[in-house]
Amino acid sequence: MNGNLVVEQVIDTLLGSVTARDSKHLKKKLHYEYDDVYGIFYSGGSKRYYYSQDTARYLWFTRDEMGYFVKGERDARKGFKANGAMIGGGLIGFVSGASGTFFAPLAPFGFMAITGITKIKIKHKTVSNPIYIDSDAYILGYERTARYKRKIKSILGGVVGIALGYTFYGIFHNSYPTEYQNGKFIYK
Numbered sequence: 001m002n003g004n005l006v007v008e009q010v011i012d013t014l015l016g017s018v019t020a021r022d023s024k025h026l027k028k029k030l031h032y033e034y035d036d037v038y039g040i041f042y043s044g045g046s047k048r049y050y051y052s053q054d055t056a057r058y059l060w061f062t063r064d065e066m067g068y069f070v071k072g073e074r075d076a077r078k079g080f081k082a083n084g085a086m087i088g089g090g091l092i093g094f095v096s097g098a099s100g101t102f103f104a105p106l107a108p109f110g111f112m113a114i115t116g117i118t119k120i121k122i123k124h125k126t127v128s129n130p131i132y133i134d135s136d137a138y139i140l141g142y143e144r145t146a147r148y149k150r151k152i153k154s155i156l157g158g159v160v161g162i163a164l165g166y167t168f169y170g171i172f173h174n175s176y177p178t179e180y181q182n183g184k185f186i187y188k
Contacts, residue, residue: 010040013048039072065137071128072141079126079144082153085115089157090164097165100173104165108158115150 011029012019012126018037018159022028039049061069089108120143124130132138179185 010042013040038066061137065135067081068132068138069136069141071132072135072138072143072144074185075126075128075132076142076145076149079123080120080149082115082141082146082150085150085154086157088115089154090161091157093161093163094165094168095161098168100169105162106184108155108162108183110155111158112151115154116147120146120150 010018018032018034018040020030020032022030039047042046058091089111090109093104093108096104105114120138122133122142124133127133
């Protein structure tokens with residue numbers, strides 16, 4: 001249900017969960033509850049869907065819409081890059097850390113909140129099938145994952161920027177100007 005595609009051999013689908021082999025660890029098995037699985041597509045071509053629309057559990061989409069939603073999440077996870085958010089968070093973190101104030105970490109968190117609000121631009125090269133763009137559910141799934149990636153990258157850049165900014169402040173704070181009089185900075 002989160003857009004991840006697991007390609008493994010299914011062992012069992014009883015008692016409310018799906019059990020599959022883990023090809024990375026031969027002695028381990030993967031277990032997924034039915035609520036976490038959209039569907040199983042067997043190698044013989046048959047399909048078994050576990051998702052169903054249920055407004056009481058806040059599952060608003062139909063099965064087809066949820067399929068588009070999951071595909072949007074998958075495409076955003078593979079193709080959306082949030083490097084601008086990371087660079088912006090790093091710069092804001094560095095500037096606020098270089099100020100040497102106690103409240104400097106608030107600036108990167110504020111930037112993270114702003115990156116979650118701004119519009120997501122879907123680049124056509126990141127879409128696996130151009131027909132998907134016509135679906136609102138696909139766009140919602142893509143935007144959800146893209147916003148999450150933006151927030152994580154911006155806070156990661158902000159933390160690195162804060163650390164570098166405080167280091168810069170620790171080294172060079174003695175050469176900062178202390179007063180401003182008559183249009184000139186006064187160094188002490």
